[in-house]
Amino acid sequence: MINKQVADINEALQGVTDNMTCMLGGFGLSGIPENCIAKLVELEVKGLTCISNNAGVDDFGLGLLLHKRQIKKMISSYVGENDEFERQMLSGELDVELIPQGTLAERCRAAQAGFPAIYTPAGYGTEVAEGKETRDFDGKMYVLEHAFKADFAFIKAWKGDAAGNLVFKGTARNFNPNMCGAAKITVVEVEELVPVGELDPNQIHIPGIFVQRIFEGKNYEKRIEQRTVRTRE
Numbered sequence: 001m002i003n004k005q006v007a008d009i010n011e012a013l014q015g016v017t018d019n020m021t022c023m024l025g026g027f028g029l030s031g032i033p034e035n036c037i038a039k040l041v042e043l044e045v046k047g048l049t050c051i052s053n054n055a056g057v058d059d060f061g062l063g064l065l066l067h068k069r070q071i072k073k074m075i076s077s078y079v080g081e082n083d084e085f086e087r088q089m090l091s092g093e094l095d096v097e098l099i100p101q102g103t104l105a106e107r108c109r110a111a112q113a114g115f116p117a118i119y120t121p122a123g124y125g126t127e128v129a130e131g132k133e134t135r136d137f138d139g140k141m142y143v144l145e146h147a148f149k150a151d152f153a154f155i156k157a158w159k160g161d162a163a164g165n166l167v168f169k170g171t172a173r174n175f176n177p178n179m180c181g182a183a184k185i186t187v188v189e190v191e192e193l194v195p196v197g198e199l200d201p202n203q204i205h206i207p208g209i210f211v212q213r214i215f216e217g218k219n220y221e222k223r224i225e226q227r228t229v230r231t232r233e
Helices: 032-041 063-067 083-091 102-114
Strands: 022-023 048-050 070-078 093-096 118-119 132-137 138-147 151-160 183-193 213-216
Touching: 022 032, 022 183, 032 063, 032 151, 032 183, 048 083, 102 118, 102 138
Parallel strands: 022 048, 022 151, 048 070, 070 093, 151 183, 183 213
Antiparallel strands: 118 138, 132 138
8 A cells, every 4th residue: 555654744854955945835824834844944954945925924934944044045926924034035135036926836836747837928028027938829928937846845734644645625725736746755744644545535636646755743823814803893
């Protein structure tokens, strides 16, 4: 029987070293691989290039790595709520490549599918397209964007089995499925690890073929960036 389960997070992140390129799932703080990020902080690896929609907040998510100066480059779509991200970017301490959100998703998906590149209309005629090949398709201009090349993809799923089959829940699905199999090694942390055969095949979002390592995570905070509630009348 195929078994992708590893003993613990130490085994899951075995092989992570300085100057690697890592994909990290999540959108804002929803569906981020909390355990893997905490372990990266603990390992004190440096010079990382991180591909993620954003960099969390100042004291949570990828913001923890930024504060420790472990990230040399962010490839993302949104600076947003992270003051330290903004500060390092504007001061020139951090190399930042901002790309359209859909392009980020498709460059992950291209890597997952084994395509070297994609054409997209997003960014044509802007700074995003500078220095890149462009091409006319049926009277509309497109920009050539290369698939990402990452060493590790760190993914958060709701449920998974030892074969690596995954189920995501709600908005935590976001970039996570696109990043599975889009790196040399895909590491998945799940809230619940179940025996093979327990997941309904019709409900599986990502098959285990895209996963190399899987483990059950612990102590999820699931912090919310901003909570807005209606004033009680």
